[in-house]
Amino acid sequence: MTAKTVFILNGPNLNLLGAREPEIYGSDTLADIEAASKVKAGELGLSVDFRQSNNEGTLIDWVQEADKHATGLIINPGGFTHTSIALLDALTAASLPKIELHLSNIHAREAFRQKSITAGAANGVIMGIGAAGYPLALEAIKSLIEGQKR
Ligand code: CA2
Numbered sequence: 229m230t231a232k233t234v235f236i237l238n239g240p241n242l243n244l245l246g247a248r249e250p251e252i253y254g255s256d257t258l259a260d261i262e263a264a265s266k267v268k269a270g271e272l273g274l275s276v277d278f279r280q281s282n283n284e285g286t287l288i289d290w291v292q293e294a295d296k297h298a299t300g301l302i303i304n305p306g307g308f309t310h311t312s313i314a315l316l317d318a319l320t321a322a323s324l325p326k327i328e329l330h331l332s333n334i335h336a337r338e339a340f341r342q343k344s345i346t347a348g349a350a351n352g353v354i355m356g357i358g359a360a361g362y363p364l365a366l367e368a369i370k371s372l373i374e375g376q377k378r
Pocket residue numbers: 240241242244245246247248249253304305306307308309329330331332333334341
C-alpha cells in the first residue's frame with residue numbers, strides 16, 4: 229500500500245531558519261526540520277512532501293494541489309499568517325485535514341503577530357515549541373485522518 233502523503237508547506241523567510249534569530253526560532257535549519265519530519269512520517273506510516281516558498285501565490289497553488297492529491301496538510305504560513313485573506317480562502321476551500329503550525333508562540337509576541345487570519349481554516353494550531361512542533365503536527369494529522377474513517 230502506498231503511504232498517505234502529507235504536504236508540509238512553509239511560508240516566507242522560513243528558508244532562513246538556523247541562520248538568524250535562533251533565540252526566537254531555534255537553531256535547526258529548514259533542512260533539519262524536513263529530515264526530522266520525514267523520519268516521523270515514516271514511523272506513522274505517512275510520507276511527506278515538504279516545501280517552502282516566499283511567494284503567496286505559490287503557497288495558494290500548493291494548498292490547492294494538496295487538496296487534490298494529499299491526505300493532510302501542515303502549514304506554517306510565516307508572515308502571511310497575519311496578512312493573507314487569499315491564503316485563508318484557499319485553506320477554507322481545501323477539505324483535507326489541516327494543521328497550522330508556528331515555531332514561536334505568536335500570542336507572546338508583537339501585537340501585529342497575535343492575530344492569525346489563516347488559523348480559522350485549520351482543524352488545529354500548534355505553536356511555541358520550535359521545530360518539535362513539526363512531528364507533533366504529523367501526529368495530529370494522523371489522528372485527524374484516522375478520525376475521518378470512523
Ligand atoms: O513562529 C513562526 O513560525 C512564524 O510563522 C514565523 C514567521 C513569522 O512572520 C510569524 O509571525 C511566526 C517568520 C519566519 C521568519 O523566519 C526567520 C528565520 C530566521 C531569520 C529571519 C526570519
